[in-house]
Amino acid sequence: EIQxxxxxxxxxxxxxxxxxxxxxxxxxxxxxxxxYRQKVGKAPExxxxxxxxxxxxxxxxxxxxxxxxxxILTISSLQPEDAATYYCQQYDNLPYNFGQGTKLEIK
Amino acid sequence: EVLLxxxxxxxxxxxxxxxxxxxxxxxxxxxxxxxxxxxxxGKGPEVMGIIYPGDSDIRYxxxxxxxxxxxxxxxxxxxxxxxxxxxxxxxxxxxxxxxHSLIPGDGLEMWGQGTMVLVSS
Numbered sequence: 001e002i003q004x005x006x007x008x009x010x011x012x013x014x015x016x017x018x019x020x021x022x023x024x025x026x027x028x029x030x031x032x033x034x035x036y037r038q039k040v041g042k043a044p045e046x047x048x049x050x051x052x053x054x055x056x057x058x059x060x061x062x063x064x065x066x067x068x069x070x071x072i073l074t075i076s077s078l079q080p081e082d083a084a085t086y087y088c089q090q091y092d093n094l095p096y097n098f099g100q101g102t103k104l105e106i107k
Numbered sequence: 108e109v110l111l112x113x114x115x116x117x118x119x120x121x122x123x124x125x126x127x128x129x130x131x132x133x134x135x136x137x138x139x140x141x142x143x144x145x146x147x148x149g150k151g152p153e154v155m156g157i158i159y160p161g162d163s164d165i166r167y168x169x170x171x172x173x174x175x176x177x178x179x180x181x182x183x184x185x186x187x188x189x190x191x192x193x194x195x196x197x198x199x200x201x202x203x204x205x206x207h208s209l210i211p212g213d214g215l216e217m218w219g220q221g222t223m224v225l226v227s228s
Contacts, residue, residue, distance in 0.1 A: 034214040036152075043202050043221055044152060049214035055207075056216075087151055091212025095168035096154040 002026050002090050006099035014107045017078045021102045023071040023088035032092040035064055035073045038101075039084045048073065080106055109133040111203055111219035118225045119193050126189035127222045129203030136184035137161040140206035142215055143177060143188045147199045157211055158186060166211060193226045200224075 003026040013019050023033065031051035036044035046055045048064035051071055061076045075082055083106045088099040114128045129141065142157040156167040160179040167177070179186045186203055201222045204215030 032212070036215075038152075043204075043218035044215070045218075046207070046214040046216045049207050049216075055214065085151075089152075089154075091210070094166055094212075095170060096212045098151045098153065101151045 001095060002029060002093055002097055004088055004090055004097050004099040006086075006088060006102050008102060009100065010103040010105070012105040012107050013078050015078055015080060019075045019078055019082075019104065021073045021086055021088075021104075023066075023073070023099050025069045025071075025090055025092075028068050029090045029092035031067045032090055033064075033066070033071050034089045034091065035062075036087045036089065036098075037082070037084045038087065044087065078106065082106070109205070109217050111205060111217055113201075113203060113219035113222045116223040116225070118227070120228055121193060121195055121226055123193050123226075124189070124191050125193055125224065126187055127201060127224070129186045129188075129219050131184045131186070131205065134205075136179075137181050140209070140211055140213075141179065141186045142204045142206060142212075143175075143186075144202040144204060144215070145171075145199050146202065152202075154212070155188070157206065159211075160186065193224075195226050195228075197224060198226050 005024045033051045035048040038044040052064045063074045085101045085103045110132045137160045143155045145153045155171040156177045158165045176189045203219040205217040207214040207216045
């Protein structure tokens, strides 16, 4: 079973800041990685698929990079609506595990 | 417009059975993978399993295999998740989602509103 580890588990940043979240897979998953944003009380929203491809309708301030075991989600200019928990998810092999989440707070 | 509409919240007793649904509209139901996701209170999402309605290819997360059954009815564009004997530990929010492409597990790009299941004696 592939384990996904995110860091940090929480962070606080200001509007306009550049923010990065890291996701590490326990084995090589190529680029079979998704990133989601989940606001409180809502379903997750797909931001990035195949490690770096921006989902349709998602603002261009979101970007994904990496392959193999190390991945990064970057928000280039933080907005108030980005307050949420962010999850990475691998889909190289079942079970398609999520990371434990990164809670992002806006100062 | 692509929509996934899930059945309403359920309150059940341990040992009871349950089947919840996810009705799709606005696209060719048989052409996209559908996934079921559990989210325990205060925890991250877990993929329980996925189904390709076109040929009923079903793939379970080993942690859930034998505990739940995933199915679909193409004639009414609806996917299902069912339990034969609920436990208190099944209390959670359950989401269905449509996958992005023909690659199993590819991003869930469209989600239902969620079905809250409460199991309590």
